[in-house]
Structure formats: structure tokens, C-alpha cells
Amino acid sequence: MIATTALSKRYGEHLALDEVALHVPEGSVYGLAGRNGAGKTTLIGILAGLRRATSGTVTIDAPPERVAVLADAPRFDPWLTGREVVALAQRLTDPEGDIDGVLDQAGLTDAKGRRVGGYSRGMLQRLGVAAAIVGRPRLLLLDEPASALDPQGRREVLDLIARLRGTATVLFSSHILGDVQEVCDTVGVLDHGRLLFQGPIDDLLVGAAGPRYVVRLRGPVDHVAHALRAHPWVTHVETGPEQLTVGVTALEYAEAELPRALAAADALVVSLGPEELTLERAFLALTQ
Numbered sequence: 224m225i226a227t228t229a230l231s232k233r234y235g236e237h238l239a240l241d242e243v244a245l246h247v248p249e250g251s252v253y254g255l256a257g258r259n260g261a262g263k264t265t266l267i268g269i270l271a272g273l274r275r276a277t278s279g280t281v282t283i284d285a286p287p288e289r290v291a292v293l294a295d296a297p298r299f300d301p302w303l304t305g306r307e308v309v310a311l312a313q314r315l316t317d318p319e320g321d322i323d324g325v326l327d328q329a330g331l332t333d334a335k336g337r338r339v340g341g342y343s344r345g346m347l348q349r350l351g352v353a354a355a356i357v358g359r360p361r362l363l364l365l366d367e368p369a370s371a372l373d374p375q376g377r378r379e380v381l382d383l384i385a386r387l388r389g390t391a392t393v394l395f396s397s398h399i400l401g402d403v404q405e406v407c408d409t410v411g412v413l414d415h416g417r418l419l420f421q422g423p424i425d426d427l428l429v430g431a432a433g434p435r436y437v438v439r440l441r442g443p444v445d446h447v448a449h450a451l452r453a454h455p456w457v458t459h460v461e462t463g464p465e466q467l468t469v470g471v472t473a474l475e476y477a478e479a480e481l482p483r484a485l486a487a488a489d490a491l492v493v494s495l496g497p498e499e500l501t502l503e504r505a506f507l508a509l510t511q
């Protein structure tokens with residue numbers, strides 16, 4: 224749906240995007256993850272036609288009128304009702320668009336007759352999504368749609384994005400990696416303007432981070448950590464209070480060898496299991 228080649232953007236001396244080759248598959252929910260200042264807003268701005276690239280190309284497999292964009296903090300005239308906001312967007316994009324249907328999808332049926340000046344930030348964000356999807360876009364670009372919201376508001380917006388799967392290709396940016404992990408099937412990791420990883424989220428979780436086991440112990444852990452480090456299949460050991468995190472070259476090794484190695488080190492094992500793979504850890508492994 225989106226392909227860029229060697230896309231770069233300079234602000235004076237500052238290189239905000241460095242030869243980015245983005246590939247967003249048709250029908251995907253693509254999460255653009257990156258710290259503040261990584262270049263996410265710049266990239267979305269260029270894709271949306273709101274900013275000009277310094278060099279490189281952008282190909283979008285949808286006509287401009289079928290591409291919808293939502294800024295991170297959408298603003299609406301406060302005296303309009305939610306329904307009027309969406310009706311205006313519908314009139315400008317697609318007269319066939321289902322105003323009440325998208326308001327319902329956004330969970331705003333009860334509030335649609337109220338003036339938006341009284342809406343919470345989460346409701347405004349959902350109203351922004353409703354106004355963006357009423358024109359039945361094929362591509363939806365969302366810049367940090369949930370990052371500024373409280374947990375309840377974030378939950379509502381993430382659920383709404385998840386429900387869009389199958390109706391449009393969605394690209395959304397976030398510095399909250401848990402949100403990306405939860406909603407996206409494909410991820411791009413942007414760091415200092417460079418796309419460090421892009422592909423299925425599972426590939427990133429397993430590939431970048433490597434398998435690790437968490438061992439909870441009773442009593443001192445240092446001598447156990449020391450003994451484990453001597454094994455060739457152990458890549459690293461982190462120690463915590465009554466806990467070890469053991470990096471291994473392959474899970475098969477951990478399953479076959481770790482219990483034996485712990486017993487040999489006279490460890491008092493409370494529990495043992497694979498560490499939950501989080502995008503947060505994969506991201507840190509990739510960007511450190």
C-alpha cells in the first residue's frame with residue numbers, strides 16, 4: 224500500500240529522515256514505533272502530502288482522496304455536535320459515508336448530539352477517527368492517536384483501531400510500545416531518522432531480542448549466576464533480587480540444560496519459565 228525509497232528529510236543541518244525504505248503491506252495495521260524526535264511525525268507528514276521530502280520517492284497505492292490523516296491532537300469547532308463534525312467530513316469526502324455507523328463504531332452514539340466543546344480528549348480522538356473513516360479511506364494515517372490519553376482513553380482508541388482491521392490499511396505512530404504490540408501486525412522501528420527494523424512483529428520479538436528464561440530463586444543468586452555464565456549456551460545472565468534472567472542461544476538448550484545446570488549449582492528454584500517477549504525489550508535491544 225505504501226512504499227518509499229531512500230526517503231530523506233533535512234531541516235537545515237538536521238537529518239530527520241535518513242534513506243527510509245518503508246513498506247506498508249495492503250490491509251496491515253502497521254505500527255511506526257520510535258522515541259520522541261525519531262522522525263515519526265515528519266514521515267507521516269510526508270506520506271500525507273503535508274511536508275516535502277528532501278530526496279527519495281513515495282508511492283501510495285490509493286488515490287489521494289482515499290487517504291485520510293489524523294493529527295495527534297485533532298481540534299474541532301467547540302459549538303458543533305459530534306454528529307455535525309462527522310457530517311461535515313462526510314460532505315467533503317464521500318456523500319455515501321455512513322455518519323451514524325462510524326459514530327457508533329467510535330462508541331459515540333450516546334454523545335453524538337452533544338457539543339464537542341464538552342468532549343474528553345479520548346472522545347475527541349475517537350471523533351477524529353470517526354471523521355477520518357466516514358469517507359471510507361483505503362489508507363488511514365494516524366499520528367500518535369492514543370499517546371496523550373489516560374489508560375481508559377487509550378484503551379478506547381486502541382480498540383477502535385483494532386476494529387478497523389480489514390476495512391482499511393492503517394499506519395499509526397506511537398512511542399508507547401505496548402500499544403504497538405497490542406494492535407499491530409507489522410512494525411517499523413524508527414530511530415534517529417533511520418528505519419532499523421520493519422516486518423511482522425513476531426519476527427522482531429524473537430529475532431532482535433533472543434530467547435531468555437526467568438529463574439526465581441530462594442536465597443542468594445550470585446553464585447548461581449556465576450555457575451551459569453560458564454556454560455557455552457548461556458549468552459548473558461542478569462541478576463535481580465532472588466531472580467535471574469538468563470539469555471540462551473536457543474530455547475531447546477534452556478529446556479534441556481538449564482534445570483540440570485541450576486541443580487548442579489545447588490540453586491533453590493521457585494519457578495522457571497521463558498520470559499515474556501515484549502516489544503519494549505526488542506526495541507531496546509535494537510536501538511542500544
Ligand SMILES: Nc1ncnc2c1ncn2[C@@H]1O[C@H](COP(=O)(O)OP(=O)(O)OP(=O)(O)O)[C@@H](O)[C@H]1O
Nearest residue numbers: 234237239257258259260261262263264265266398
Ligand atoms: N519544522 C521543523 N524544523 C526543524 N526541525 C524539525 C522540524 N520538525 C521536526 N524537526 C526535528 O526533526 C526531528 C524529528 O522530528 P519529528 O517531529 O518528526 O519526530 P517524532 O518522532 O514525531 O517525535 P515526537 O514523538 O516528539 O512527535 C526532531 O529532532 C525534531 O526536532
